[in-house]
Amino acid sequence: MGFSIARQQFWQGAKDLLPLASGVVPFGLITGANGVALGMPIEQVIAMTILFYAGSAQLITYQLIQDNAAFFMIFLTSIVINLRFAIYSMALSPLISPLAKRYRFPLAYLLSDQAYALSSMPEKMQQNPTQRLWYYVGAAFNQWFIWVVSVIAGTIIGVRIPEYLSLEFTIPLAFLAMLVSTISNRQLFIVALISGSCAAVAQFLPYNLGFIVAVTSGVLAGLMLSHFITVRGVN
Numbered sequence: 001m002g003f004s005i006a007r008q009q010f011w012q013g014a015k016d017l018l019p020l021a022s023g024v025v026p027f028g029l030i031t032g033a034n035g036v037a038l039g040m041p042i043e044q045v046i047a048m049t050i051l052f053y054a055g056s057a058q059l060i061t062y063q064l065i066q067d068n069a070a071f072f073m074i075f076l077t078s079i080v081i082n083l084r085f086a087i088y089s090m091a092l093s094p095l096i097s098p099l100a101k102r103y104r105f106p107l108a109y110l111l112s113d114q115a116y117a118l119s120s121m122p123e124k125m126q127q128n129p130t131q132r133l134w135y136y137v138g139a140a141f142n143q144w145f146i147w148v149v150s151v152i153a154g155t156i157i158g159v160r161i162p163e164y165l166s167l168e169f170t171i172p173l174a175f176l177a178m179l180v181s182t183i184s185n186r187q188l189f190i191v192a193l194i195s196g197s198c199a200a201v202a203q204f205l206p207y208n209l210g211f212i213v214a215v216t217s218g219v220l221a222g223l224m225l226s227h228f229i230t231v232r233g234v235n
Contacts, residue, residue, distance in 0.1 A: 006134040009127075013118065013138025017146075020114045024143065025150045027055050032154020034062050042155045049151045053109065053144065057081045084215055088116040095119075095133055107137065112147075115140035122184050187225050194221040 035045035035058075052058045057078040064074045088111055096107050118124070119136040127135070183189050195218030202210035 005131060009131045009134035010138035013115075013135040013140075014142040015138075016118050017114060017139045017142045020118075020143075021146050024114070024146050028147050028150020029154035029157075031055055031058055031062075032151040032156075034059060035151075036155050038062055038066060042152075045155050046148075046152060049148060052078075053112075053147070054078070054082055054085075055147065080212055083212065084113075085111055087215070087219070088113075091120060092116065092136070095129055095136070098129075107140070110137075110140035110144050112140060112143045114143050187222070190225060191218050191222045194218060 031049070032045060035048070036042065040048075048058060048061075052061075060077055060081060061074055064077060089108065092111070096104055099107070115136055118139045119132060124132055124135060179192060183192055195214045198217040199210055199214035202213040204210070205213065
């Protein structure tokens with residue numbers, strides 16, 4: 001029975017991830033194409049993709065390499081862009097930390113925006129830890145597989161995709177779909193509104209600091225609203 005439940009949740013997570021592939025596939029094609037355009041061998045692009053497993057950081061790294069940026073700046077920018085995964089990790093820690101290290105490390109490596117968003121939806125939070133864990137594994141593994149295959153395809157055919165198709169617009173659409181699905185109450189709506197507004201205002205800051213401003217403002221807004229609700233008893 002336990003194996004049956006685990007298998008069911010795994011495939012459910014993998015299935016629920018598929019609609020989000022509309023943003024993952026073009027992103028992967030662009031990432032693969034940009035790596036080849038910089039003169040990197042296909043093998044190096046693929047190795048970098050598997051090692052990084054962070055599309056936004058990989059694209060920014062490409063840009064900084066093209067601009068002949070110092071290694072320290074490349075490293076620091078990658079860390080800043082990926083700070084959100086620290087927040088994701090804290091949220092998923094109660095689910096993964098009881099596992100042995102040989103399981104924790106691969107599950108931490110597979111962490112992505114999409115897998116985190118799906119496994120953190122209100123209905124999933126109501127499931128028992130085993131169900132939620134296997135659901136996360138299914139979503140996370142499928143996301144990784146689609147991403148790697150998309151980048152490989154991008155190294156082969158991405159450079160031939162006409163620029164007028166503007167595939168980049170599907171990337172924010174995927175994140176918007178995840179955002180809307182997780183806004184289940186007034187508090188989350190306010191947090192999303194504040195964070196989104198800060199991201200829009202700070203988008204012109206250098207080194208992608210606008211993202212950090214948006215994340216920080218969202219976290220602070222969430223903490224303040226939680227405190228206000230706890231103290232005042234506001235629903």
